[in-house]
Amino acid sequence: MARQRRHVGYGLPLILAVGLHLGLLVISVIRFPSAEQEPPNQAIVQATLVRAETATDQAQQAQAQARAAAKAKQQRQEAEAAAQAEAERQAAAEAEAQRQEEEAARAAEREQARQAAEQAAAEAERRAEQAARQEAERQRQEEARQQREAEAERQRQAEEEARKQREADAERQRQAEEEARKQREADAERQRQAEEEARKQREAEAERQRQAEEEARKQREAERQRQAEEEARKQREAAARRAAEAAQNSLDQAIAGESEAVANAKQAEQAANGFINLVRQAVEQAWAIPPNVPDGATTEISVRLGPSGELFAASVGRSSGNSAFDRSALSAVETAAPFAELRDLPASVQRQYREFNLRFRPGDIR
Amino acid sequence: MNDAMSIPHLIMNASGVVQAVMLLLLLGSLLSWVVIFQRTFVMRRARKAHREFEDRFWSGVDLNELYRETPAEQETLGAEHIFRAGFREFNRLMPKTQSPQAILDGVQRSMRVAWSREEDRLNLHLVFLATVASSSPYIGLFGTVWGIMGSFQSLSLAQQATLGTVAPWIAEALIATAMGLFAAIPAVIFYNRLSAESSRLLGKYEDFAEEFHSILHRNLQGRGESAAG
Numbered sequence: 056m057a058r059q060r061r062h063v064g065y066g067l068p069l070i071l072a073v074g075l076h077l078g079l080l081v082i083s084v085i086r087f088p089s090a091e092q093e094p095p096n097q098a099i100v101q102a103t104l105v106r107a108e109t110a111t112d113q114a115q116q117a118q119a120q121a122r123a124a125a126k127a128k129q130q131r132q133e134a135e136a137a138a139q140a141e142a143e144r145q146a147a148a149e150a151e152a153q154r155q156e157e158e159a160a161r162a163a164e165r166e167q168a169r170q171a172a173e174q175a176a177a178e179a180e181r182r183a184e185q186a187a188r189q190e191a192e193r194q195r196q197e198e199a200r201q202q203r204e205a206e207a208e209r210q211r212q213a214e215e216e217a218r219k220q221r222e223a224d225a226e227r228q229r230q231a232e233e234e235a236r237k238q239r240e241a242d243a244e245r246q247r248q249a250e251e252e253a254r255k256q257r258e259a260e261a262e263r264q265r266q267a268e269e270e271a272r273k274q275r276e277a278e279r280q281r282q283a284e285e286e287a288r289k290q291r292e293a294a295a296r297r298a299a300e301a302a303q304n305s306l307d308q309a310i311a312g313e314s315e316a317v318a319n320a321k322q323a324e325q326a327a328n329g330f331i332n333l334v335r336q337a338v339e340q341a342w343a344i345p346p347n348v349p350d351g352a353t354t355e356i357s358v359r360l361g362p363s364g365e366l367f368a369a370s371v372g373r374s375s376g377n378s379a380f381d382r383s384a385l386s387a388v389e390t391a392a393p394f395a396e397l398r399d400l401p402a403s404v405q406r407q408y409r410e411f412n413l414r415f416r417p418g419d420i421r
Numbered sequence: 422m423n424d425a426m427s428i429p430h431l432i433m434n435a436s437g438v439v440q441a442v443m444l445l446l447l448l449g450s451l452l453s454w455v456v457i458f459q460r461t462f463v464m465r466r467a468r469k470a471h472r473e474f475e476d477r478f479w480s481g482v483d484l485n486e487l488y489r490e491t492p493a494e495q496e497t498l499g500a501e502h503i504f505r506a507g508f509r510e511f512n513r514l515m516p517k518t519q520s521p522q523a524i525l526d527g528v529q530r531s532m533r534v535a536w537s538r539e540e541d542r543l544n545l546h547l548v549f550l551a552t553v554a555s556s557s558p559y560i561g562l563f564g565t566v567w568g569i570m571g572s573f574q575s576l577s578l579a580q581q582a583t584l585g586t587v588a589p590w591i592a593e594a595l596i597a598t599a600m601g602l603f604a605a606i607p608a609v610i611f612y613n614r615l616s617a618e619s620s621r622l623l624g625k626y627e628d629f630a631e632e633f634h635s636i637l638h639r640n641l642q643g644r645g646e647s648a649a650g
Contacts, residue, residue: 063459063463063466065455065459068454068455068456068457068462069455071455071458072452073451076450076451076454083428083429084429
């Protein structure tokens with residue numbers, strides 16, 4: 056047993072060596088991603104502009120930022136809810152409109168069918184009338200012919216008797232014929248008139264119906280248009296409300312981010328006029344953050360500008376304790392100067408912007 | 422960017438030559454660690470075995486009995502091996518010659534052979550460790566130089582040479598050197614430590630051989646005098 060122990064194989068050392076390497080590999084794989092999260096090499100840096108007169112308070116600022124964030128979130132949620140409700144309402148209105156349209160189409164169909172039936176009935180009546188008229192005509196003709204024949208017979212018989220009287224007879228016959236013709240004509244005329252009247256009546260009926268239909272259609276259209284208008288108006292109103300909300304939101308953020316302790320309206324106006332933003336952007340772009348800046352490092356640079364925006368003096372107001380970081384902030388201000396936009400400001404507020412503090416804080420970007 | 426600069430990503434994206442170099446270095450590191458562990462165990466057991474054997478040897482036990490107790494020649498190690506070789510030679514020569522000098526010469530020669538075998542056994546594979554220790558930085562450096570050459574070639578093709586275009590190349594090239602050093606540093610440290618351990622053990626074996634030789638010499642001295650007288 057002691058002998059066997061003296062021989063050292065290669066199995067255990069191999070396992071140990073492989074285990075060692077795998078362990079190192081795992082450590083390197085696991086640790087490096089988390090290590091990469093740490094360096095705040097984000098391009099966006101926050102340079103907070105602080106008015107020289109207004110002493111600011113870090114805690115208050117943080118609180119206000121949180122408040123602003125919460126507000127923004129709430130507003131966003133509200134806007135979302137409103138948008139959803141709007142969408143729902145719109146969908147409902149659309150369904151309603153569709154339903155109405157369908158109904159109208161159905162009604163129109165029914166109307167049309169009814170009209171067609173009516174027309175058909177009228178047609179049949181007219182035809183029957185015509186047939187009756189024709190029949191009467193024929194009978195009348197038949198009668199006249201028989202009369203004429205009888206007359207001719209009589210004439211022929213009377214011819215023998217009196218030749219002179221023939222002419223008078225003929226005359227009388229002609230007159231009677233004339234009379235009969237006239238009567239026929241008058242009859243036909245009366246009939247035509249009656250027919251004309253009936254037609255007119257029918258036409259008037261149809262006209263009335265058409266007018267009623269037209270009116271109904273117009274009413275429907277007006278209704279639809281009114282609904283559409285209503286909807287558009289609602290949408291416009293919602294958009295306006297949203298825009299107002301967004302504007303309100305961004306303004307809040309700008310105020311909260313820039314100057315904290317000053318929450319009055321004057322400061323809001325000043326923040327909105329853009330000079331601060333311009334300065335901040337210029338400084339941000341010129342700022343090269345040195346590596347290995349500790350988290351939460353904050354430095355404050357006091358800046359004094361000349362009347363035309365040129366840099367009179369820039370000095371470290373409150374150091375972060377990291378001299379490289381302070382220097383980088385200082386040089387960022389120096390690079391970004393001159394701020395020629397100062398001249399665009401109204402003369403009354405220019406003096407207030409000639410002196411301000413810039414706070415550099417890279418840590419809270421993440 | 423974070424993902425592109427992580428070490429596994431860099432290794433995967435390296436050029437073929439650099440990857441081959443990295444593989445070679447990984448293999449060297451792995452084998453050198455196998456040798457390190459194996460030799461460490463061997464040394465520790467040899468030290469322990471030597472201590473036990475010396476305790477028994479100096480406990481006043483009869484040498485013939487000790488010789489019988491020890492296992493066969495091929496399976497003994499260290500001082501035990503030397504003792505067996507010397508004592509066997511002594512026993513064999515005793516009946517054949519009367520001259521103590523001849524016996525002592527034979528015993529000494531036999532023990533030197535056993536010692537030499539022990540030296541060979543203890544220093545086994547330590548040369549490999551030395552090779553890895555001295556060559557892997559150069560191999561890693563070769564990988565780095567090759568990778569940087571590639572990075573400069575790509576830089577000449579790029580329209581706009583920024584740090585961002587060369588940084589991944591250089592980073593992955595430098596990984597080769599890092600791996601070379603990673604393989605070399607433990608190899609150097611453990612080579613020094615293990616070879617020191619081995620030479621100390623061999624020194625102890627040599628001391629034991631000398632002492633054993635002097636014991637035999639003492640015995641023969643008495644016998645030679647009695648034989649002469």
